[in-house]
Amino acid sequence: MSETAVADFVGRFHTADVESAEPVTGRILLSHKRLVLATGDFKTTIPLSNVIDINLGTVPPALAEFFSDTVTIAYADGDSKRTAIIEGKGENVERFKTVFFKVLLSGQTVIVKHPAKRGGRVTDAGDRKMKLKLSEGTLRLDGNGGDFEIDLGSVTSFGREKRNLGGKTRPALTVDHASGGTTLSTIITLPNNRKLNLLGRFLKLEYSELMEELEDLTFTEEQIEALVTLYSAGGRAKLQDLLTGDVNETQVILDQLRDKELIEDIETGMKLTAKGQAVVSDHIEDVNM
Template identity: 40%
Template sequence: MTDEPHAQTDASTLEPPGRGRDPRKRELRTDGGTASPGNDDLLEAYRQRKEEPAEDGETAETRKRRELRRSKNGESIVVDFVANFVAGGDATFEPVKGRVLMSERRLILATSRSKTVVPITAIFDIAVGQVPPEVEEFFDYTVMVGYIVGNRRRTTVIGGDRETIEKFSLLLFRATLNGSTTLVKHPAKVGGRVMDTPKRKTGLHLDYESVVFPGNDVFSEGDDPFEIDLASVIFFEVIERTVDDEKRLVLSVQHFENSQTVTSEISMGSRRKMNILGRYLRLIYHWIKSDVRDVELEEETLEVLVGLYSTGSDVDLASLLELEAAELEHHLGELFDDNLVTDVELPCELTPQGRLVVNEEIEGVNV
């Protein structure tokens, strides 16, 4: 599988210990630089939310789930956790412990002495799980965020336990890409046959299991919303095409749809966003693939999985596969233990990992 050659993050902007100015003397910056703490309205909203007394009978967890207080300019806190990080700009290699906050507009890394503010629109790369050599002695699992201030590339590295970093990364991808206007050709190919499908403008929304193109307010015939199941992806690549008389990057995704191979083509005017979307597809596919790397299924168990994929809930699967009820129950239990189905009993659905296994089986049959 190939992906777009991603823009290189610039680790050279992270100065080694002993170099650079004292971080306690920074001035407030809202462009991705390091700053001393000021009366930032988003941070102030966070402080007020933390200090707010709980309502009668309300637990801390319940209070946390309440609608987040908005700052003066309408931002709301969608991420809030404590982590070790190396902030971009003039920061040193040595990590500091602080709070990671994110709104729909900004990522803020705040300590008691300084803060770094990264506009979401300035982010050009998100690399998950790749620990830069400059900080590998400090972190086990990281997300590296590349962003631009003026004409200068900077890098911020945030480390923590794997689950926390992965959840935060998904939210960061969504903040960066959700709502983007895309130009889509679907299907561009069915099997090896090139389709005369017109391109259309649509939105874009990231889910864990799929990339959704919800369409727009006015649909012409055939312009229904559609989604790409990331467990069904066979291959994707980024190519350069002329779109509306200008050179654009086009993401070509080959995937299974209704048991046949379909190719969809997606483009956005922003190369920055195209790079991040390519990163997202590769990341999620890698996560799903790694979960089934060591799974080995007996032939009858695989037949049950394919049967679940191919039939509806109203079909008697045991009779279809000529299995006794106890045999079917046994195979469902094995599939559930391998995280390939959602339940040990019918009705149940395939997980993304289960769909990937079936798609690979179908692909092998079609070769």
């Protein structure tokens, strides 16, 4: 591979070129143009322009017993759809996923409307062309009309719909995310459907990770009340703004929320974390149903 590699390591993988059912150990190289999986006997080359989808932990049943943590890549090969499964451990899988999506999507020119809504209310923001940049935990948009970032841990929901952007109706992603104690909605469209699907997959993986972290948490009415009060105060507040009774009882509740990583201390008091924002958003949705 003549172009510069952005990832180059030895690992286990399985592709259509592997004759056995079991994975093999070989070299894994990723550049800005292709992914190459090679052993001394064969080489599988996947042009990045052919990548259709990426997932974590999804392995065909026949191969499930051979793998632990995985990245599964679906790609077009002529008229066929094939998959390549790459194994990693813990943070290595997460790191490779981020690098792979970054190579696929960073630098793309996108059309953005931001914020399309603020606190649920439609704004008069116009659409503009910007450059998409991905990094670990962050989706950044640079260019026309001011740069901004979306903390991927703050994404509370997203969906796909058709919107009028750039003078015509296009498929787009609407991303709801917490920012400064309120919820913003950002609408993004990419130049083709394949890349829009890949960005949607990236957001889904990040959102799923946040939801998994929240699944095992339980909340008392007092804890929810404190989170909603903090949300209503703009996401940031001092202790006295949250007092609804005895100060010691309030401190206990806040300590419980800190332990669950739902709030954090700042110079001016405390604020909701992305996880805390997600809990409040779910609560508000349940109340409004």
